[in-house]
Amino acid sequence: MTATTGPRVATAAPRLIYRRPELLAEDSTHYCPGCGHGVVHRLVAEVLGELGLGPRTIAVAGVGCAVFAYDYLRLDFCEAPHGRAPAVATGIRRVRPDAFVLTYQGDGDMAAIGTAEIVHAAARGELITAIFVNNGVYGMTGGQMAPTTLLGQKTTSTPGGREAALHGYPLPITEMLALLPGVAYAARGSVVDPGAIGKTKAYLRKACEVQLAGAGFAIVEVISTCPVGWGMTPRESIDWLRDAVAEVYPPGVVVDRTKTVPVAPAPAAAGSEG
Amino acid sequence: MTRRVLMNGNEAIAEAAIAAGCDAYFGYPITPQAELLEWMARRMPELGRAFVQAESELGAISMALGAAATGARVLVSSSSPGISLMAEGMSYLAGSELPLVLVNVMRGGPGLGSIQPSQSDYFQATKGHGHGDYRVPVLAPSSIAEAIELVPTAFEIAERYRTPVMVLADGIMGQAMEPVEPHFRTLPPCAPDWALTGARGRPPRVVRSLHLRAEDLEAHNRDLQAKFRAIEAAETRWAEEGLTDAEVAIVAYGTAARVARTAMARARQAGMSVGLFRPISLWPFPAAALRDLAPRLRAILVVELSAGQMVEDVRLAVEGRAPVLFHGRTGGMVPTPDEVVEALRRAFLVNQPAGEPSFDPETDPLGLICAMGGRR
Numbered sequence: 001m002t003a004t005t006g007p008r009v010a011t012a013a014p015r016l017i018y019r020r021p022e023l024l025a026e027d028s029t030h031y032c033p034g035c036g037h038g039v040v041h042r043l044v045a046e047v048l049g050e051l052g053l054g055p056r057t058i059a060v061a062g063v064g065c066a067v068f069a070y071d072y073l074r075l076d077f078c079e080a081p082h083g084r085a086p087a088v089a090t091g092i093r094r095v096r097p098d099a100f101v102l103t104y105q106g107d108g109d110m111a112a113i114g115t116a117e118i119v120h121a122a123a124r125g126e127l128i129t130a131i132f133v134n135n136g137v138y139g140m141t142g143g144q145m146a147p148t149t150l151l152g153q154k155t156t157s158t159p160g161g162r163e164a165a166l167h168g169y170p171l172p173i174t175e176m177l178a179l180l181p182g183v184a185y186a187a188r189g190s191v192v193d194p195g196a197i198g199k200t201k202a203y204l205r206k207a208c209e210v211q212l213a214g215a216g217f218a219i220v221e222v223i224s225t226c227p228v229g230w231g232m233t234p235r236e237s238i239d240w241l242r243d244a245v246a247e248v249y250p251p252g253v254v255v256d257r258t259k260t261v262p263v264a265p266a267p268a269a270a271g272s273e274g
Numbered sequence: 275m276t277r278r279v280l281m282n283g284n285e286a287i288a289e290a291a292i293a294a295g296c297d298a299y300f301g302y303p304i305t306p307q308a309e310l311l312e313w314m315a316r317r318m319p320e321l322g323r324a325f326v327q328a329e330s331e332l333g334a335i336s337m338a339l340g341a342a343a344t345g346a347r348v349l350v351s352s353s354s355p356g357i358s359l360m361a362e363g364m365s366y367l368a369g370s371e372l373p374l375v376l377v378n379v380m381r382g383g384p385g386l387g388s389i390q391p392s393q394s395d396y397f398q399a400t401k402g403h404g405h406g407d408y409r410v411p412v413l414a415p416s417s418i419a420e421a422i423e424l425v426p427t428a429f430e431i432a433e434r435y436r437t438p439v440m441v442l443a444d445g446i447m448g449q450a451m452e453p454v455e456p457h458f459r460t461l462p463p464c465a466p467d468w469a470l471t472g473a474r475g476r477p478p479r480v481v482r483s484l485h486l487r488a489e490d491l492e493a494h495n496r497d498l499q500a501k502f503r504a505i506e507a508a509e510t511r512w513a514e515e516g517l518t519d520a521e522v523a524i525v526a527y528g529t530a531a532r533v534a535r536t537a538m539a540r541a542r543q544a545g546m547s548v549g550l551f552r553p554i555s556l557w558p559f560p561a562a563a564l565r566d567l568a569p570r571l572r573a574i575l576v577v578e579l580s581a582g583q584m585v586e587d588v589r590l591a592v593e594g595r596a597p598v599l600f601h602g603r604t605g606g607m608v609p610t611p612d613e614v615v616e617a618l619r620r621a622f623l624v625n626q627p628a629g630e631p632s633f634d635p636e637t638d639p640l641g642l643i644c645a646m647g648g649r650r
Contacts, residue, residue, distance in 0.1 A: 056472040076471065076478050079482045080339070081332075087333040091342075093340075094341060120329035
């Protein structure tokens with residue numbers, strides 16, 4: 001700090017505490033207020049930027065609200081038919097061994113119509129980093145039940161709440177995939193608060209490093225909010241995410257078979273989400 | 275003299291694709307095209323190229339979509355029930371304007387049907403497999419030598435117009451062995467300027483079929499339709515045999531054309547002047563050529579391994595300029611040349627002067643009486 005004479009005024013040097021990652025487009029997103037996709041997009045942009053992967057990434061967008069990820073992430077993108085993102089990514093991976101391949105799917109996409117594709121891409125140990133945003137409903141089509149919907153949760157297709165006898169049980173995709181030896185890394189993050197967002201970023205970074213090291217398939221599930229689909233305010237949806245969703249889908253590392261791939265410490269949080 | 279070798283159609287198609295520079299193959303086992311997948315399973319890794327046996331035909335066509343989006347030259351193959359599953363991906367490939375060659379070695383249907391040869395997927399192949407306003411060029415070889423010739427052509431059309439192309443064969447074409455001169459054509463590598471390669475030093479690219487604004491999607495559809503008109507103008511293919519003096523023309527493609535050729539020879543020996551009009555591109559259908567031919571003919575006989583599918587396009591093409599008869603067998607049965615000769619005899623009895631013995635095709639529009647003839 002420089003010494004001052006005369007009246008004291010605030011002279012703190014400007015310090016950059018928040019800026020848009022280069023891989024994030026300047027447009028504001030179409031996502032509803034309180035939706036978690038914007039936070040996850042930002043984390044993806046930060047991690048890829050920090051690892052210098054933007055110029056070699058080919059990303060695959062699933063079907064659902066986040067199909068428009070390609071409008072916000074400045075990356076080469078391929079659309080996949082509903083559920084098929086891991087197969088599309090497999091095709092890309094097999095002919096572009098030098099590319100960094102990323103999929104971005106929601107829970108309707110991955111956990112229902114796309115179960116065969118995700119299971120077999122994982123079983124083959126494809127060198128793909130899969131991002132799985134789980135908000136427990138089909139958001140784009142109006143908040144119907146997804147395989148991940150919690151028991152008792154009301155949706156537009158379970159108006160009385162999800163009942164196990166009628167609708168089956170919530171599907172823990174990440175735990176199921178973690179059983180497969182082709183899966184090098186599986187973790188579940190959350191967008192519930194800044195601390196959880198920081199951890200989620202570390203999981204994403206590790207899941208990218210796993211691919212770079214050629215260790216196998218990596219998946220990061222992110223439990224997220226859908227206030228409109230849940231019939232809640234954004235504030236209520238954060239509470240529900242913390243109190244109800246995280247109980248069924250607890251955040252943390254689910255499996256890590258990469259003893260040789262160290263998790264780089266996440267850089268000091270540059271974000272101000274929260 | 276070139277050495278001739280015995281190859282079955284599945285293997286010949288696979289080897290023709292490899293010679294044409296196919297970078298990646300994705301498939302799923304199904305009879306009667308399994309030999310094609312097995313051939314690729316051995317050959318592609320030998321050459322350092324991509325091969326994946328997918329979890330399903332949905333997976334295979336989606337893998338193909340991903341590889342094609344990066345500018346790779348991609349081959350996919352299946353048979354009828356598998357093509358139904360691939361219909362989803364074909365619609366996306368058409369909408370995203372991605373090149374691809376898909377081989378369909380047809381078997382009998384509907385449903386699980388049989389594993390015997392059939393041509394009952396003509397409608398599916400030519401009228402669009404999946405949803406949306408789109409067309410896919412369909413090339414139908416009628417010999418293994420012709421299949422070897424058409425595979426590189428299919429890749430050329432796919433890349434020139436950024437469209438999936440189907441090579442339509444059947445179980446006989448796929449599994450029968452024929453002596454061929456192995457002249458496999460090579461193609462220069464492709465490096466399209468739209469391919470996904472990672473956005474290094476350029477703005478990002480997006481391969482997509484989604485256009486939520488109606489105005490945008492209509493503009494996209496207009497572009498697609500303009501492309502389809504260009505394909506119709508430049509890529510219509512057919513072959514003519516013995517039509518110069520023919521009173522009756524057989525219209526047949528693929529395996530049915532092989533049977534028709536034998537029937538034509540027998541009919542000519544019996545004094546009937548018969549020719550063969552063989553569509554090679556089923557879409558675009560050689561309608562104009564057939565329309566021009568029709569007024570010179572006493573009748574047209576369409577022969578198919580189906581209950582009558584291409585015959586609809588023939589009728590649309592000739593617009594009543596000649597009577598159109600049909601003879602077909604279904605379920606994996608193949609018409610014999612003698613059956614076709616019998617159908618030809620009826621064709622010569624159409625529109626006879628009053629008092630002469632005649633045949634009214636209206637009494638048997640699908641030729642099923644012919645098909646069952648002598649068996650009841």
